Amino acid sequence: MTNVLPSKELVAASSRPLVLAVLARGEDYGYALLREVERLSGGALSWQEGMLYPVLHRLEREGLIASTWRVAETGRRRKYYAITKRGQEALAAERATWEAVSATLRNAWGAT
Amino acid sequence: MTNVLPSKELVAASSRPLVLAVLARGEDYGYALLREVERLSGGALSWQEGMLYPVLHRLEREGLIASTWRVAETGRRRKYYAITKRGQEALAAERATWEAVSATLRNAWGAT
DNA sequence: CAAGTATACCTAGAGCCGCTAGGCATGGAC
DNA sequence: GTCCATGCCTAGCGGCTCTAGGTATACTTG
Numbered sequence: 001m002t003n004v005l006p007s008k009e010l011v012a013a014s015s016r017p018l019v020l021a022v023l024a025r026g027e028d029y030g031y032a033l034l035r036e037v038e039r040l041s042g043g044a045l046s047w048q049e050g051m052l053y054p055v056l057h058r059l060e061r062e063g064l065i066a067s068t069w070r071v072a073e074t075g076r077r078r079k080y081y082a083i084t085k086r087g088q089e090a091l092a093a094e095r096a097t098w099e100a101v102s103a104t105l106r107n108a109w110g111a112t
Numbered sequence: 113m114t115n116v117l118p119s120k121e122l123v124a125a126s127s128r129p130l131v132l133a134v135l136a137r138g139e140d141y142g143y144a145l146l147r148e149v150e151r152l153s154g155g156a157l158s159w160q161e162g163m164l165y166p167v168l169h170r171l172e173r174e175g176l177i178a179s180t181w182r183v184a185e186t187g188r189r190r191k192y193y194a195i196t197k198r199g200q201e202a203l204a205a206e207r208a209t210w211e212a213v214s215a216t217l218r219n220a221w222g223a224t
Numbered sequence: 225c226a227a228g229t230a231t232a233c234c235t236a237g238a239g240c241c242g243c244t245a246g247g248c249a250t251g252g253a254c
Numbered sequence: 255g256t257c258c259a260t261g262c263c264t265a266g267c268g269g270c271t272c273t274a275g276g277t278a279t280a281c282t283t284g
Contacts, residue, residue: 004209008271009241013125014213015271021220031232041216051271053234058270075280076232095221097116101126102214104153108133109207120242121270127242143261163242165263170241187251188261 004044011047015055017094020087023065027082030056056081064090116156123159127167129206132199135177139194142168168193176202 006014022028022036030052037047059065064087068080083091118126134140134148142164149159171177176199180192195203 004212006209006213007125007128008239009121009124009128010209010213011272012121012241012270013119014217016119016121018217018220021217025220029232037216040219041212044212045216048272049233050235050273050275054270057234074231077279078232094119095217097118097122098214098217100116100153100156101118101122102210104149104157105126105130105133105207105210107152108130108137123243124241124270141261160243161262162244162246162264166241169263186260189250190261 006045011051013098015047015051016059017091017098019052019055019059020064020083020091020094023081023083024088024091027080029078029080031078059087062090063087118157123163125210127159127163128171129203129210131164131167131171132176132195132203132206135193135195136200136203139192141190141192143190171199174202175199 018037018040019033022033022040028036030049033056034047034049034052037045056065056067060067060081063084065081065083068082070078070080072078130149130152131145134145134152140148142161145168146159146161146164149157168177168179172179172193176196177193178196180194182190182192184190
């Protein structure tokens, strides 16, 4: 399932729920999120940095995630993001809409 | 599952595969597609005309669907769209990317 | 110790797409 | 004859990814 190259629209639709879902499992920082998405997709998805950082900034501005600068054991400065209470509610809502659309697509695909 | 109000990004991501999927089941016209999507979603999704017609024109310009003006039994002029061979290939590709992204989301949701 | 690579963050501009908010035309109901 | 549903279309706005950069630092290798 390598390299299916989702359209930019599909990237746009999945970026928020995916970031929130990953952060719901524990805090993480931007650069590592890129790796995590690639891992979770089995290599199929590969996000660009240019879309991730704006997404993180938007989510933080909306109060769905919160950031903390910290120095890692490697000695590098990293900006760690954690999901907030409102972020968890938003995640549940995003998931519900995603599943509604998915169910609709399955209906359309299934019925010949 | 009424009224989940998908983001415009999710609408953008699903419009192409959904239109192609519906037309793969048989030709249809714009206005009826709006109803069909509402029906397939169980009332959860409600497309605006302002996004559907541009989508149809884009898909036709790309050769994925083809249109024919015809007069219905009601006496009204309708523009019927049918999926083309290339459209069916595009549908398969769209479906593959959608499922790759869905699987990624499920992975993120599932693992706590 | 110098150079290259991986890490780690950020942003401006372009292009694309849905949404809002209209417009136009006709058939059927009352 | 008036109103609603049908049936198609489009211009302008805002928002989001992508391209294509920039900056800085730790680690590796010769």
